[in-house]
Amino acid sequence: MKYLSEYRDPALARSLVDRILATASRPRVIMEVCGGQTHTIVRQGLQELLRDAVDMIHGPGCPVCVTPLEQIDRALFLASRSDVIFTSFGDMLRVPGSELDLLQVRAGGGEVRVVYSPLDALEIARANPDREVVFFAVGFETTAPANAMAVWRARELGVTNFSVLVSHVTVPPAIEAILDAPDNRVEAFLAAGHVCTVMGWKEYEPLVERYSVPIVVTGFEPVDILEGIYMAVQQLEDGRSEVENQYVRSVRRAGNEPAQELVAKVFRLVDRAWRGIGEIPASGLGLRPEFEAYDAEKKFELSGIRTSEPSECMAGDVLRGRIKPFECPAFGETCTPERPLGAPMVSSEGACAAYYNYARFQGEPAGETA
């Protein structure tokens, strides 16, 4: 990991902070769309360094946070079936469904396994031909190619006991939904570097034109993020709105075309519900009809499981930047990381969980750190 050290250089980071503070003529509102960026911002305390010059809003870019309750409940149903081995990325396991989470289902006898790749889930299916193996295919465009590959390989290998519960979402429609909201405060976006490594940035160009909003494709290290913020602030101060690429070491305009082709062969655009936000047209990926045999929703007839979001949770307003997490009446009261009402309180990079910790630290009279 040595090649990353320059992107964590404290002196470089501080000089970028100074330039941001000197450039912003008034507080700017910038949203980072990716959970990985939120993670860095929270872990490195970047908001504290930016003071009032920039208000970072943690957008709907954490797949854990935006997977709708209904899909979680479907996952829980599948995981509790005795004929199913349910496989998932680790941090989906604690996401609360209507009543339980996957960890509790596992304690109750369901077989739930953490995998690091959907191809591992496919291997589990091949090793357990008498069981149904389901992989929880969540995430943005970043995880879509590997998930497409798993389905493609399953068909190639003639594996019939493997299926995926798909809850894929895509970034551009989410940005559009945020910008379309009448009370939108977001002035500029940091687009997610990993997503753009796959997809490129062509699809952001119409958004920039239509909404006059700066979008900066940004990486994940502290220096990346501060540089992305600096580029966005400069655009705002200059009155420009362009797609700029901070993450040049990884992203090309056209993206990774073979990966895009594979995704397009396996998936198609579908309407998709986002937890806390609701349905956004053509905002997700679903399996193409020719891969229906690998669709867990069809295989296990899950359409009967219908769940609506708890009315007390204001996750949608938080994810759209309308309110700060602490402005939600449930925040820290009926909703805590130990007993989350909504997904942003679950993941450590969820906006609410991040504020829960940060606010506890800020809540006391300032000492030497302030």
Added chain:
Amino acid sequence: MSRPLDADSAPPEPAMNRVAQAGLTCPVPAGEADRVQLGHGSGGKLSAALLRERFLPRFGNDVLELLGDAAVIPAPGADLAVSTDSFVVNPLEFPGGNIGHLAVHGTVNDLAMMGAEPQYLAAGFILEEGLSFEVLDRVLDAMSEAAREAGVLVVTGDTKVVERGKADGMFINTTGIGRLDPEFRPDPTRASTGDAVIVSGPIGSHGVAIMAAREDLGFEAELSSDTACLAPLVSALREACGPGVRCLRDPTRGGMASALNEIAASSAVGIRLEEDALPIPGPVRAACEMLGLDPLYVANEGILVAIVSKDRAEEAVQALRSHPVGRSAARIGTVTGERPGLVLLRTGLGASRVVDMLPGDQLPRIC
């Protein structure tokens, strides 16, 4: 019963009461679940809730409620420290050691963290039908070697065999007894403002080595468990700093974050860590980044964290470094009077964040 630290004052309140009064415990709800989850064994908030809600109300007594690494039992001559620990690790053998090393080191280290000199061990074995004698012999050899190095005698034991599938090869429980030194009684309630936070070695090696071996991640070669007996380090600290050593913890499950949070809560102090000072080996850092884990929450089996009075901090670091197990000892932070109960980390960029206890097991992140 000798309590030299509190000789002139009323007996200390049970630690749990102090914690509760400071308003620092987070009342984890029993949850909707009506049964044990893996997270209850993680050493995080769920473990604490399990103890508080189900065990302490039934067994509560003055000795137990101190909740130290070991219990302190009055005895003629010198008080005794007693500690018990069970070992369930998969795989049984891993780079750097096996379950036998852990079974001795884990219990001996818990005694050492009380300032006790470990003397005797009792060992219980639950063996699974089908376990090969080859593996069993290697585990017993490791235990015997570790016991000899630690200067403890295994004086009693028990073996049981269960059907295939009912245990992960083998489980081991060890109980240790050690003699306490009335002049040297480190205690998690004794941290005070200005004290130095010192770690005796690299953070995160054990947990990451186990995970890499379990998941077959392909970079095991660079990672090995740090399992080691910490008693010699404690002796070195005692000689160099005496009562200047306020608290000792071995940050096993739950990692550094949980150990320091417990000290912060028990002593009602704040703790500030310096990210740049944390000794995290490159391979551990790389594996954690790949897996989406935080090294501060990863288990260790061969390091201790010491809270030492400010004027003894330098001697403490030197004393630790004089021993091979402590050669990369470093000062990593300071005890503060601010925000009692919170552990804060000053990041490399100069900002701060809270290092909280985890609700349950650490889960790998997607992105």
